[in-house]
Amino acid sequence: MIVKKTEQFQFRFEAESADLTRVRSIVAATEFFTPAEVEIAIELVEERLAKGKASGYEFIFADSTSALAGYVCFGEIPCTVGSFDIYWIVVAPECQRVGLGRKLMQLTEDKVRRYHGRRIYIDTSGREQYQSTRDFYARCGYLPACELPDFYDLGDSKVIYSLTLK
């Protein structure tokens, strides 16, 4: 594995049509998402390309010299004042463990602050497989706000993490 530092990535705030293929590729490469989840990930990019800002989806893409290294998708939650949701965050397997996920979270916080956001939410599963994901959110300062048992499936709860911006 070639170790990259986050300085080696270029951050991009607009989606391009080539991101449809790039997003599919890195989301599938993580082997973490179901086929239905992969389709949802693509749909969010399609919505952004079709409707622009009106889609309610914002993206931050991290490009390495050769490929998409990771991205985050977030947006203001409709009918709220200042509450944002992180809908998706993915880092390509070969770019993990160099702080890119953390960097994408920080860039998201910066953007949300600029939009006068107060809170950021992110949902994940309570399953064992997602322990590292939950640990990552905790390291980013998020606190578990509630857990809904059997939400995703029987025995697969949803945990809602929340960050209050200062």
Next chain:
Amino acid sequence: MIVKKTEQFQFRFEAESADLTRVRSIVAATEFFTPAEVEIAIELVEERLAKGKASGYEFIFADSTSALAGYVCFGEIPCTVGSFDIYWIVVAPECQRVGLGRKLMQLTEDKVRRYHGRRIYIDTSGREQYQSTRDFYARCGYLPACELPDFYDLGDSKVIYSLTLK
């Protein structure tokens, strides 16, 4: 006020283009929703008309002889197995207090059962104005599963109600 019984309503399971105007009219008439919320209500109908079942939104409309009396919009939550959300339920002011809301909830439960749903969620505000809404969900058998402080706005929490289907 003319007292109606739920037997006087015709229930309809498909959206028609005329529902765009009808929904706007009764959602506005309740004086319960913000202009942004009214637009979201309309968008859900638009999505259903444009994409059919693929929209993920199901509707049950209650027609009186002269107008739309109420409706509910619900759907399976993407990336879950058997979890459904009630996105919207509205009863026109002149048709309230005759059991129509309860009837729409029951018809929704019947549909969700037929889709092999296990759980139904419904979100509402923790504000005083929504006490009667929360009481209504409780009477329908829903339990508060969690409360997210300051979700809708500062001092305006979101309460997530949940019903486990037997």
